[in-house]
Amino acid sequence: MQLEYILKSYARYAPVYDQTFGWLLSFRGRSMAAGVTNKRPGKVLEVGVGTGISLSYYRREHEIHGIDISPDMLARAQKRVNKRKLTHVSNLSIMDAQEMDYDDGSFDAVVAAYVMSVVPEPQRVIQEIERVCKPGGDVVIVNHFTAEKGFRRNFEAMLAPLSNKLGWRPDMPVEEILGNTALREVRRYTLPPLGMFTLLHLKKDY
Ligand SMILES: C[S@@+](CC[C@H](N)C(=O)[O-])C[C@H]1O[C@@H](n2cnc3c(N)ncnc32)[C@H](O)[C@@H]1O
Numbered sequence: 001m002q003l004e005y006i007l008k009s010y011a012r013y014a015p016v017y018d019q020t021f022g023w024l025l026s027f028r029g030r031s032m033a034a035g036v037t038n039k040r041p042g043k044v045l046e047v048g049v050g051t052g053i054s055l056s057y058y059r060r061e062h063e064i065h066g067i068d069i070s071p072d073m074l075a076r077a078q079k080r081v082n083k084r085k086l087t088h089v090s091n092l093s094i095m096d097a098q099e100m101d102y103d104d105g106s107f108d109a110v111v112a113a114y115v116m117s118v119v120p121e122p123q124r125v126i127q128e129i130e131r132v133c134k135p136g137g138d139v140v141i142v143n144h145f146t147a148e149k150g151f152r153r154n155f156e157a158m159l160a161p162l163s164n165k166l167g168w169r170p171d172m173p174v175e176e177i178l179g180n181t182a183l184r185e186v187r188r189y190t191l192p193p194l195g196m197f198t199l200l201h202l203k204k205d206y
Pocket residue numbers: 006010021022025030047048049050051052053054067068069070073095096097098112113114115118119120
């Protein structure tokens with residue numbers, strides 16, 4: 001995935017995102033991800049916040065920060081915040097998740113929903129997420145990971161050369177996240193439709 005393709009793709013998707021991908025990806029992943037953070041109020045970072053479709057799932061006692069590389073997607077998120085008076089959203093910033101401007105241990109929880117397959121270097125993103133999360137904090141990743149074997153695996157491998165055109169990588173193994181972080185896996189949930197998505201709840205123990 002190359003940055004210029006990502007910016008171009010999301011400039012195109014932004015006006016129709018909520019009615020297309022936003023809707024297609026709406027099977028529980030976002031509400032469950034916010035649910036993990038909602039157990040206690042805190043400072044929460046949403047990475048790749050997009051049009052802000054998840055923002056209303058977070059409890060109002062949180063202080064929510066959102067970042068995204070696409071100004072077009074973020075402009076939609078800001079509109080949503082203003083229109084729905086989402087006062088728990090403290091800040092929305094254009095920022096590369098591979099190189100965040102935040103200090104170490106800035107957030108009680110970090111969420112990245114449907115982002116890891118879209119960024120050029122997901123290993124850098126998970127390392128940045130780990131860095132900006134406080135000790136004892138929670139990390140939630142929702143993503144499509146490639147199947148281990150079978151028809152789906154073959155189909156995903158066939159689609160892989162089209163990644164730049166699709167705007168996401170269909171063949172990303174979960175090890176690309178878990179193998180590049182010291183975050184501990186707390187729980188893994190398989191999500192609809194057809195078990196194609198996974199929610200990883202991770203914890204920073206140190
Ligand atoms: C599929 S959308 C998901 C948006 C939102 N999380 C949701 O649930 O609908 C992926 C988002 O990741 C953003 N993104 C891609 N690369 C990024 C990067 N390097 N840093 C921050 N955001 C990035 C895109 O601009 C886009 O808004």
